[in-house]
Amino acid sequence: MKTDLGLALIPKLGSWFIRLLHLTLRVRHLHPERIEALNEEGQRYILAFWHCHLPMMFFSRYRPPIAVMSSQHRDGELSARNMEQFAVTVVRGSTTRGGSAALRGMLKLAAEGVNLAFTPDGPRGPARVVQSGVVAAAQLSGHPIIPIVTSAERKKKLRSWDSMEIPLPFSRLLFSYGEPIVVPRKLNKEELRRYQQLLEDRLNNLSAESEAEFDELFREARPEKRPEHA
Numbered sequence: 436m437k438t439d440l441g442l443a444l445i446p447k448l449g450s451w452f453i454r455l456l457h458l459t460l461r462v463r464h465l466h467p468e469r470i471e472a473l474n475e476e477g478q479r480y481i482l483a484f485w486h487c488h489l490p491m492m493f494f495s496r497y498r499p500p501i502a503v504m505s506s507q508h509r510d511g512e513l514s515a516r517n518m519e520q521f522a523v524t525v526v527r528g529s530t531t532r533g534g535s536a537a538l539r540g541m542l543k544l545a546a547e548g549v550n551l552a553f554t555p556d557g558p559r560g561p562a563r564v565v566q567s568g569v570v571a572a573a574q575l576s577g578h579p580i581i582p583i584v585t586s587a588e589r590k591k592k593l594r595s596w597d598s599m600e601i602p603l604p605f606s607r608l609l610f611s612y613g614e615p616i617v618v619p620r621k622l623n624k625e626e627l628r629r630y631q632q633l634l635e636d637r638l639n640n641l642s643a644e645s646e647a648e649f650d651e652l653f654r655e656a657r658p659e660k661r662p663e664h665a
Contacts, residue, residue, distance in 0.1 A: 445513055450520035457494055459604040463656035465645075467496045469612040470581050474498045479550050480615065481580045483569050483634060485642070486554040487562065487597040488585045489514070493521040494659075495583055495610050501550040502526055504537050504568070506558030524549065538568060545576040555634065562597045563642075565635040570627055573618040582613030582637040586645035588653075609653050611645045613637045 473480050474496070482497055502524040505515035515525040524544065528537020541551055553569035556562055573580050586609045587602035602608050616637065618630050645652060 446516035449517045453490055461607045462659035463609055463653055465611040465652055465656040467612055470496050479578050481573055481578045482552040483555050483580050484583045485563055486557040487599045491585050501552055502544045503552045541572055542575055560596045565631045570618055570630045579615035579617045581615055584611050584641045584645055586649055607653055609645055611641050613641050
């Protein structure tokens with residue numbers, strides 16, 4: 436009974452907290468044209484971001500509908516139900532449990548015109564190391580991968596496996612969008628690993644640049660406009 440109550444209540448409280456926190460932030464977007472061009476063309480894509488950046492990703496420039504893969508353990512279920520509060524479709528499964536069925540479910544949604552999102556280092560790490568699922572989804576769907584990171588002026592890092600980052604109220608938040616990565620349909624295993632490494636490098640380089648040059652990049656970035664899915 437307590438478990439059921441927690442699964443029902445905690446995600447709703449979490450979504451309210453995230454929405455209220457977002458309202459206090461000064462938000463800007465660096466190179467949003469890299470995803471907005473696809474939005475305008477009606478082209479579908481796959482968002483890829485580190486698990487530690489998940490809390491604020493609901494306010495990035497993606498266009499719904501969008502589906503996310505989430506693990507099947509209890510923490511994953513809490514996260515999944517939280518994401519559902521933001522009108523995100525959640526496919527249960529991961530690289531370690533139910534992965535093949537979950538990937539098939541994601542590809543089915545992609546074929547129906549749904550954008551996809553992956554935390555490629557989830558559900559349990561290693562942190563900031565890309566696993567194979569997101570590259571396989573790009574290869575089989577034909578959708579480009581859009582790397583995206585967040586960087587906060589002031590933040591709290593949780594004591595979790597991914598050191599999840601929560602921006603502090605009334606601070607500045609920067610979304611940085613990377614160049615799209617197109618994965619060819621026909622690749623051998625070694626070539627697939629190279630695309631995994633390419634995505635990993637793009638995400639880590641974006642994060643490092645955003646952290647090291649935050650003030651300058653924030654000045655260059657575009658002010659937030661209210662997203663359609665907020």
